Amino acid sequence: MRVTSSIVADSIGANAVIVRNLFIDSSKNGLLIASAGKNGGVILAKETKDITFWDIYQSVEKSNVDDIFKIYEGNQDCPVGKNFYQLIYPHMEDSIHAMEESMKQVTIQTLLDELKENLEKL
DSSP: OOBOHHHHHHHHTOOHHHHHHHHHHHHHTTSEEEEOSTTOEEEESSOGGGOBHHHHHHHHSOOSHHHHHOOOOOOTTSTTHHHHHHHHHHHHHHHHHHHHHHHTTOBHHHHHHHHHHHHHHO
């Protein structure tokens, strides 16, 4: 089903410009196919089972330690401060890797199945 940024923005309570920018990023990364104009909108570029949370995250966010955690490199005159970044960095990389592995387990289809299940309970 083709949807517009206005439809999605209204559904999630966000500004249509923000949604449009996310659509642009997702289109550039091969997750959406966009068309402009009066009858424009977006559709998924892949099957729902083939799009993971990690795919979506990577299309709109950065996934390196410095961008996610904003770790200060510390005071080079302090024995703790000057070593803090090197000490914590590998652990933060491990955290991102764990997040990636977890997000790869959830697909758009997973969410659709969960939504259907939740709606059937109502």
